[in-house]
Every structure is written in C-alpha cells, then in structure tokens.
Amino acid sequence: MSAGPSHLAVAHPPPPAHFSSLIDGCATSRRLLEIHAAVLRSGLQAHPVVNFKLQRRYSSLGHLDRSLSLLLHLTPNPSVFSFSSAIHAHVLHGLHLSALRLYVQMLSSPITPNAFTFSSALRACAHLPPGPGPGLALHSQALRLGLASDPYVATALIDVYASSGDVISARTLFDRLPDENNLVSSTAMITCYAKAGELRHARQLFDRMPHRDCVCWNAMIDGYTQHGKPTEAVELFRKMLRSSVKPNEVTVISVLSACAQMGALESGKWVHSYIKNNKIWFNAQVGTALIDMYCKSGSLEDACQVFEEIKDKDVVAWNSLITGHAMHGRSREALELFSQLCDEGLQPTDVTFVGVLNACSHAGLVSEGRALFQSMEHVHNIEPKIEHYGCMVDLLGRAGLVEEAHDLMQSMRVEPDTVLWGSFLAACRLHKKINLGEKVANFLLSNGTANSGTYILLSNIYATLGNWEEVARVRTLMKQSGVQKEPGCSSIEVNNMIHEFIVGDLRHPKSREIYAMLDELKRLLKAQGYVPRTELVLHDLEEPEKERALGVHSEKLAIAFGLISTEPGTTIKIIKNLRVCVDCHEVTKLISRIMGRKIVVRDRNRFHHFIDGSCSCGDFW
DNA sequence: TTAGGGTTAG
Known part of the structure; x- marks a missing residue:
C-alpha cells in the first residue's frame, strides 16, 4: 500500500517545506492561525524559514502586532531578512517612526543591515515630517557598508533628498548610478525635480527616457498639476493616450485635479467618460477627484451623482461634497x-x-x-x-x-496671518469701522506683513469715505513698498479650449468682435440706468478713464467672448483668479437679464450664479 | 523589495 502525503503527515512530523508552502498559499487570518497552531504542535516554530514565512504572512494580512511579537519574542536568532521584512511591513502601513525604531533595535543586535534593509528604512525617512531627519545618518552608514550605489538603496536615497528639497544631492546620487536609464531611479529623480518646482529639468529628463511606464508618466503629469500648470498636465495626458502606456487611477486623479483648477467642465467630463470607457478602477479617491472637479467646474448636480455612485464613501468624499455645496452658496444643504x-x-x-x-x-x-x-x-x-x-x-x-x-482673534492660540487680517480688514471696510481698520492696516504696514490686499483694502476704506488724498497716499506707499497686485485673470472654456483674458487684453484673435460686443453691452447697460462704480478704481485717473479701466476688466472681456462664441440661451461659465469686483458683479447681474443668459462665475472665493438680474450670493460675498 | 492619487479660511 502506497502512502499518500496526508498519511505521511500523520506518521512523521511534517517537513518544514510542507508548512512553508501551506503558509505561502494561505489567504486568510483564520487559516494562518490554524497553520500556526500546527507549527507549534510540531515544534517547528523556530525553524528559520517557517518562522520567517509566518512573520511575513502575518504582516501581509495586516497583523503587524502578531508579526512583531513573533520576531521579537519567539525568534531565537532573527535574521537580517526577518528584521528587514518587519521594517518594510511597517513602512507599507505608514508606520514610519516604528519602522525606524525597529531599524535602531536591529543595529543593537549583531545583525548587519543589507541593501533591502536600507531601501526600506530610507523610505521611512523620506516620509517623515520635514526637518533634519535620520536620512543623512543612514546615507553614511550605507556608504560605510558599500551599499550606497546599490540601485534600490540609491533610489531610496534620491527620495530622501527629494523630500527635503535637496535637488543637488539627489542629482549627484543619480549621476553616479551605473545605469543612467534605470526607469525607477529616473522616475524618482523626475519626482524630485517636480517637488522642488523645477519642472523644466523634470521634463528634460522625462523626454530623454528611452522607455516610460505609467508611474513615470504620472510623476510628470502630477508635477504640472501640483505646481499650477494644469494646461501642461492635460496636454501631457493627451500625449500619454497617444503612447502605448495605459493610464491608471492615479493618472486620472491628477488630470481631474488639473481640470478642477481650470474649472474646465468639458475637459473634466471627457476624462470622466474616459474612466468609464476604459475600465479605470473607480475607487473612493477617483470619485472624490471627480466630485471636486464637478464642484469647481460649476456642476453641483454631476458632483452629487458621482457621490451616489461611490460604494465606500469615506469622510474625504463627504468633505469634498460639503465644500462644494459651501462654494456654491448651498449652505443649508x-x-x-x-x-x-x-x-x-x-x-x-x-x-x-x-x-x-x-x-x-x-x-x-x-x-x-x-x-x-x-x-x-x-x-x-x-x-x-x-x-x-x-x-x-x-x-x-x-x-x-x-x-x-x-475678540476671537485675540483669544487664538496662534498668531493671526495676513489672510486672517485681510478678512478682518474687509469687515472693517464693509461696516465702516474706519478707525479700527486704519489702526490694523497701519500696524500691518509698519511691521512689514502687509500684502497688496492690505493696501487695496486701506485705500478702499478711504475711497468709501471719499478721502481721495489718503487714497493717493496709500497708492504711493504701495508703489514705494514694491508689492505688486496679482493681475486679475479670467478664463472661459469653449470647445475644449481655455481662453484667458487679462484687463484690457488685445491678444485674442477675436479681439475686434469682443470689443464690439462690449460697446453694445455698454449701450444696453446705460439704457438700463447703470452707473459705473468708478470709486473702485485705485488709480488717480479722470472720470472717463476710470470708466474705461472698469469697462475692460478681465471678467467683462471673458463674458463678451462667451456671448459671441456660444449658442444663445446657453450658460456662460467664467473662472476668475481674484475676487470679482462690485462693478463687475453689478454688470454681470444686468447682462444675465438683458441677454437672457445664465452666467456662472467662479472667483477666488466662491461661485456666483447670475440668473435674470440677480446673483445666488445675494450680494453677500 | 523598487516610483505615483482625492477634500482645506480670503
């Protein structure tokens, strides 16, 4: 009678290889506990391979505590593999400090770290909060052991230097790598440049790479997105689609964020349908990026629909929908x-x-x-x-x-910043608390924390009072201090193209038609009894010039272009980088009525929905 | 073992 494996298993203690393959094929915590019990019964718990595999499987099934107690209490002579694997597992779970503690504990034993140990421990360093971390010490230890030029270690080191913004050190390491075309280390270097905002260097390296994978494309696209270059991000995404590399969920999250920045609804919808048609994994993060894009592009309805479709809604998904409603003035909702x-x-x-x-x-x-x-x-x-x-x-x-x-500002545990002072000054202006506003503004001017907004608010306070001498004085002060007002810029998306305008812009190919439309609007507005709010013009100009300066504000140009280039009756959507001024707000209300158009304006602060002569913000913004 | 993602006052 021939004995099968199970018969053998009962007759003799099972060989370690048997347990080893059982552990490798084990997929649940329950099953692993059963196997562990059998290991203990057979007395094989200290066998190096069985012990290591148990520990590693506990980690991969999410039981770091059991894995760790196995390593620290039940392993007679832990190997460099056991320690490295434990460090690696902690890094994977985001427990970077614990990972480094384990590394230190390992150093106090006779074990010498290897390349695997360093690559994991260095990854932990790269994720620590900014500041002088242990990365440098690990670098010198790796050098002493001759491991710093190992491709994995060197790549992890590039990440460490990237996280502290030290591009020079990262590049030095990168240049010393034996294989200059290594995909992973090149991607790490691109990420390093991108983090530091050196997008041109990143792109040079990216363009020179003979082969690129999805991660590499993602690093470059996200570099543009994170540094306020959404147009370049979308452009590169289109290029990626023409290559043979297929985008994944990380790619679309970054591209959606770029569309959100631009408020480009058409482009955003195109990415949404790409996700649907190409079976990109629709997880909560992709859903959240879609919600954010729809909210910032003016379509709260689409945002709500996407929210419904997310299966595991986490708090971040809720946050983006709540923030979206707040942005659109849907406060009760x-x-x-x-x-x-x-x-x-x-x-x-x-x-x-x-x-x-x-x-x-x-x-x-x-x-x-x-x-x-x-x-x-x-x-x-x-x-x-x-x-x-x-x-x-x-x-x-x-x-x-x-x-x-x-009072609330004085009760704070943190110092107020310029943003907070800015809100406070705006309130002083709105409610004519002239003395308080003056005091605060002068304090900010004297201690050097004033920004262009401070000057403009102070000047507006004086303008409200009709005190033109003081308005002029503030303007001179602003000139002398060298602070520059961020130029206002409005954009509109037509046929998947973003058209941008600055004040008095003449660069657009359809400039003549745009200005003709503005003249026509001016005539219609005057007939409605509109009077330009020239007190808002900061410059000391004569009245007609002030009117002209107001008349060519960037949002008015964008609206005029929208009127001549979209179908009658359709909604016009404008994105502005600054807050919309009182005059443009008034004019837009009137245009919505005169032209029978819904006009949606996203300014720095929130959305305005102009319908039939009134705005959703209730003139409260 | 390697690289990369979503929400944030004015």
Missing part, C-alpha cells in the same frame, strides 16, 4: 450633509469643519456657525486651526459683529 455624515457614524475631520464653517459664512448663519465652532473641540475633539478662525472671523465680520471677531 452643506449643513444637512454634515448631519448625514455624523448619522452614518463617520467622524468629521478638521477639513469637514472648514467646509461647514465656510458654508455658514457664505450665508450669514451666525448662530449655526458659533455652535459648530464650539462643537469642534467639545464634541469632536478637534483643535481649531487658523483656517477655522478664518471662517469665524469672516462670518462674524460680515454679519457686523466686528468686535466679536476682534
């Missing part, structure tokens, strides 16, 4: 979503509160805002950050509670 999120048993984050407080400030919901702000610390155990104070100062300040806003 934003607060309703917040309640739903809590009802679902999810824990709101600090970002959630930025969203709901912002919703309150856009709608003047003072008591709701106060209650939510209080609940942050007392109910949800989240310490308010400067952004939250910013929302509150904005909310209180707009509502005319300027003193309460001032």
Whole structure:
C-alpha cells in the first residue's frame, strides 16, 4: 500500500517545506492561525524559514502586532531578512517612526543591515515630517557598508533628498548610478525635480527616457498639476493616450485635479467618460477627484451623482461634497450633509469643519456657525486651526459683529496671518469701522506683513469715505513698498479650449468682435440706468478713464467672448483668479437679464450664479 | 523589495 502525503503527515512530523508552502498559499487570518497552531504542535516554530514565512504572512494580512511579537519574542536568532521584512511591513502601513525604531533595535543586535534593509528604512525617512531627519545618518552608514550605489538603496536615497528639497544631492546620487536609464531611479529623480518646482529639468529628463511606464508618466503629469500648470498636465495626458502606456487611477486623479483648477467642465467630463470607457478602477479617491472637479467646474448636480455612485464613501468624499455645496452658496444643504455624515457614524475631520464653517459664512448663519465652532473641540475633539478662525472671523465680520471677531482673534492660540487680517480688514471696510481698520492696516504696514490686499483694502476704506488724498497716499506707499497686485485673470472654456483674458487684453484673435460686443453691452447697460462704480478704481485717473479701466476688466472681456462664441440661451461659465469686483458683479447681474443668459462665475472665493438680474450670493460675498 | 492619487479660511 502506497502512502499518500496526508498519511505521511500523520506518521512523521511534517517537513518544514510542507508548512512553508501551506503558509505561502494561505489567504486568510483564520487559516494562518490554524497553520500556526500546527507549527507549534510540531515544534517547528523556530525553524528559520517557517518562522520567517509566518512573520511575513502575518504582516501581509495586516497583523503587524502578531508579526512583531513573533520576531521579537519567539525568534531565537532573527535574521537580517526577518528584521528587514518587519521594517518594510511597517513602512507599507505608514508606520514610519516604528519602522525606524525597529531599524535602531536591529543595529543593537549583531545583525548587519543589507541593501533591502536600507531601501526600506530610507523610505521611512523620506516620509517623515520635514526637518533634519535620520536620512543623512543612514546615507553614511550605507556608504560605510558599500551599499550606497546599490540601485534600490540609491533610489531610496534620491527620495530622501527629494523630500527635503535637496535637488543637488539627489542629482549627484543619480549621476553616479551605473545605469543612467534605470526607469525607477529616473522616475524618482523626475519626482524630485517636480517637488522642488523645477519642472523644466523634470521634463528634460522625462523626454530623454528611452522607455516610460505609467508611474513615470504620472510623476510628470502630477508635477504640472501640483505646481499650477494644469494646461501642461492635460496636454501631457493627451500625449500619454497617444503612447502605448495605459493610464491608471492615479493618472486620472491628477488630470481631474488639473481640470478642477481650470474649472474646465468639458475637459473634466471627457476624462470622466474616459474612466468609464476604459475600465479605470473607480475607487473612493477617483470619485472624490471627480466630485471636486464637478464642484469647481460649476456642476453641483454631476458632483452629487458621482457621490451616489461611490460604494465606500469615506469622510474625504463627504468633505469634498460639503465644500462644494459651501462654494456654491448651498449652505443649508452643506449643513444637512454634515448631519448625514455624523448619522452614518463617520467622524468629521478638521477639513469637514472648514467646509461647514465656510458654508455658514457664505450665508450669514451666525448662530449655526458659533455652535459648530464650539462643537469642534467639545464634541469632536478637534483643535481649531487658523483656517477655522478664518471662517469665524469672516462670518462674524460680515454679519457686523466686528468686535466679536476682534475678540476671537485675540483669544487664538496662534498668531493671526495676513489672510486672517485681510478678512478682518474687509469687515472693517464693509461696516465702516474706519478707525479700527486704519489702526490694523497701519500696524500691518509698519511691521512689514502687509500684502497688496492690505493696501487695496486701506485705500478702499478711504475711497468709501471719499478721502481721495489718503487714497493717493496709500497708492504711493504701495508703489514705494514694491508689492505688486496679482493681475486679475479670467478664463472661459469653449470647445475644449481655455481662453484667458487679462484687463484690457488685445491678444485674442477675436479681439475686434469682443470689443464690439462690449460697446453694445455698454449701450444696453446705460439704457438700463447703470452707473459705473468708478470709486473702485485705485488709480488717480479722470472720470472717463476710470470708466474705461472698469469697462475692460478681465471678467467683462471673458463674458463678451462667451456671448459671441456660444449658442444663445446657453450658460456662460467664467473662472476668475481674484475676487470679482462690485462693478463687475453689478454688470454681470444686468447682462444675465438683458441677454437672457445664465452666467456662472467662479472667483477666488466662491461661485456666483447670475440668473435674470440677480446673483445666488445675494450680494453677500 | 523598487516610483505615483482625492477634500482645506480670503
């Protein structure tokens, strides 16, 4: 009678190779516990291979604690593989400090680290918060052991230097690599350049690579997205589609973020259909990027639809929808979503509160805002950050509670920044708290923290009073200080093309038609009794010049172009980099009525939906 | 073993 394997297994203790293959094929924690019990019964727990495989499988199934106690308490002489694997597992789980602690523990044993150990430990260093980390020490240890030129170690070192913005050291390492065309290290170098904002160097290296994979394309595309070059990001994505490399979910997240920056709804929808038609993995992150793109491109309806389609909605997905509603002035809905999120048993984050407080400030919901702000610390155990104070100062300040806003600023545990002072000054101007506003502005001018906004707000305060001498003085001061006002820029997407305009722009091929349309609009507006708000013009010009300066603001040019290049009756969508001025706001309301067009404007702060002579913001922005 | 992703005050 021939004995089968199971018969043998009962007659003799199973050989380590048997357990080894059982562990390799094990897919569940329950099964692993059974195998572990059998290992213990057979007395093989200290066998180096069996022990190592158990430890590694516990890690890969997410039981880092069991894996670690196996390593530290039940392994007589842990090998360099056991330690390295444990360090690697901690890095994979984002436990970078624990990974480094294990590395230190390993150094106090007789084990010498190998290339695998260094590549994992260095990866932990690259993810630590900025500052002088242990990366340099590890670099010198690797050099001493002759491991620094190993491709894996060198690539991890490039990442360490990339994380601290040290492009020179990264490049030195990269240049010493034996294979200059190594895909992974080249990608690491591209990422390093991109992080430092050196996109041209990144692109040079990218263009010279003989072979590129998806990760490499993603690194370059995301470099553009993260550094305010969304047009280049989308352009490179189109180029990628013409190559043989297939995009993945990481690619589309980055491209969607670029579309969101531009507010390019048509391009964003095109990426959305690409995702659907090419079976790109639709996870919560892709869903969130889509929600963000739709919100920032003016389509809250599409954003809501995508939200419904996400199977595992996490708090970040909720946050993007709440923030989107706040942006569009749908404050009540934003607060309703917040309640739903809590009802679902999810824990709101600090970002959630930025969203709901912002919703309150856009709608003047003072008591709701106060209650939510209080609940942050007392109910949800989240310490308010400067952004939250910013929302509150904005909310209180707009509502005319300027003193309460001032008190809140003084109670903060952090120093107010220029943004916060800016909101406060805007409130002083809005509610004519001239003395307080003057005091604050002069304080900012004297301590050197004033920005262009400070000068403009101070000048506006004086302009409101009709004090033109002071307006002129502030303007001279601004000139002398050398601070420059960021130029206003408006854009509109027509047929998948973004058209950009600055004030008085003559560069557009259809300039003549655009200015003819502006003249026509001016005539129609005057007939409606419109008077230009020339007090907003900062320059000391004569009245007709002031009118002309206002008349060619970038958003007016973009709207005129929209009117001549889109079908009558369709919605015109404009994106502006700064806040829309009072005059443009007034004019846009009138144009929406005269031309029978819905006009949606995204400014730096929020969305304005202009329909039939009024705006969704209720003139409160 | 290697590289890369989503939400954030004005």
